[in-house]
Amino acid sequence: xxxxxxxxxxxxxxxxxxxxxxxxxxxxxxxxxxxxxxxxxxxxxxxxxxxxxxxxxxxxxxxxxxxxxxxxxxxxxxxxxxxxxxxxxxxxxxxxxxxxxxxxxxxxxxxxxxxxx
Ligand code: HEC
Numbered sequence: 200x201x202x203x204x205x206x207x208x209x210x211x212x213x214x215x216x217x218x219x220x221x222x223x224x225x226x227x228x229x230x231x232x233x234x235x236x237x238x239x240x241x242x243x244x245x246x247x248x249x250x251x252x253x254x255x256x257x258x259x260x261x262x263x264x265x266x267x268x269x270x271x272x273x274x275x276x277x278x279x280x281x282x283x284x285x286x287x288x289x290x291x292x293x294x295x296x297x298x299x300x301x302x303x304x305x306x307x308x309x310x311x312x313x314x315x316x
Contacts, residue, residue, distance in 0.1 A: 229310025237308050246293030252308075255292060259315040266313035281309055 237243050238252045238259070256262050270277065271284040274291055278284045282300035285308060289295045298305055 229306040229308075231307075231310050231314045233303075234307035234309070234311025234314075237304050238311055243304070244289035244293045244295030244298060246289065246295030248292065248294045250293055252288065252293075255288075259312065262312050263315045266309075266316050281312065285309070285312075 238256075241249055241251045241254075243251060253259075265271070265281060265284065268281070270279060271281070271287075272278070273284055273287045276287060278287055280300070282305055285305065286297035286300070290297050
């Protein structure tokens with residue numbers, strides 16, 4: 200009986216570890232589907248332009264190489280990461296507020312952009 204209990208408990212512990220490992224890995228890699236929703240959301244970034252990313256980059260057109268780039272140059276300003284480039288578009292194009300580069304929305308939107316290539 201005791202052996203069975205220990206076996207059951209170990210199985211549960213392993214299950215929990217696998218679950219934690221899986222959920223945290225989706226966190227760091229982002230979720231493409233959620234990123235696409237944000238990309239199409241006219242309210243994203245609290246922008247006042249009534250545009251979404253998709254208004255200027257329909258279905259991510261033109262962003263196919265962005266996932267691999269290390270340097271960006273948008274509207275005369277230089278950016279050193281994809282997150283910075285996204286924030287420039289939020290501020291200048293959507294007329295919104297830059298978001299935390301490690302926030303869930305940013306991680307998901309970056310996952311979506313990286314999936315375009
Ligand atoms: C008003 C139009 C407009 C909107 C809205 C817009 N962008 Fe942009 N975006 C541009 C322009 C213009 C450029 C610079 C030219 C280019 O590289 O296509 C650019 C460049 C970029 C780049 C760099 C591409 C590269 O390879 O250098 C990324 C990434 C990007 N935008 C993401 C976004 C995201 C994410 C959103 C939504 C938060 C967004 N854009 C909203 C117009 C817009």
